Amino acid sequence: MEKSRFYLGSDHAGYRAKEALQKFLQKKGFETIDFGTHDESPSDYPDFAEKVGKAVASEKGSFGLLVCGTGIGMSIAANKVRGIRAANPFDASTAKAAREHNNANVICLGSRTYPIAKAKKILEAFMKAEPSKEERHLRRVGKITGMER
Numbered sequence: 001m002e003k004s005r006f007y008l009g010s011d012h013a014g015y016r017a018k019e020a021l022q023k024f025l026q027k028k029g030f031e032t033i034d035f036g037t038h039d040e041s042p043s044d045y046p047d048f049a050e051k052v053g054k055a056v057a058s059e060k061g062s063f064g065l066l067v068c069g070t071g072i073g074m075s076i077a078a079n080k081v082r083g084i085r086a087a088n089p090f091d092a093s094t095a096k097a098a099r100e101h102n103n104a105n106v107i108c109l110g111s112r113t114y115p116i117a118k119a120k121k122i123l124e125a126f127m128k129a130e131p132s133k134e135e136r137h138l139r140r141v142g143k144i145t146g147m148e149r
């Protein structure tokens with residue numbers, strides 16, 4: 001992955017993990033733009049998924065990182081935004097596959113489902129992988145895009 005821009009968002013459950021992952025991304029040389037939330041008071045994950053999804057969809061080559069308790073709500077919500085392929089990988093190998101096979105442009109992580117050290121490993125695998133150029137993967141991702149029409 002080129003050192004592109006990451007848009008970030010979390011709800012209250014993902015707030016602390018989002019803060020830690022933001023620092024991690026910055027250390028790796030990525031520019032980050034944080035859409036909140038900015039504290040642990042209750043908030044609604046779809047609000048952040050929508051903001052991050054729209055930003056990623058409107059800027060070619062950018063990525064999104066969304067954190068909630070499980071990453072599930074964020075991925076369901078972000079995938080409603082046209083142009084978003086949000087994945088909720090549960091380990092480094094599924095994060096790699098999300099980039100290689102699915103050309104995912106948003107990664108959704110859980111703050112309550114694994115420790116932050118594992119979240120960093122998952123995010124790192126996502127960053128290091130590139131989308132496959134193989135025809136079958138391009139065709140399948142193209143079919144996903146086709147569903148948006």
Ligand code: RB5
Pocket residue numbers: 011013014045068069070071072073074
């Ligand atoms: C908040 O309690 C929790 O439901 C949310 O963070 C997320 O896990 C939803 O998918």
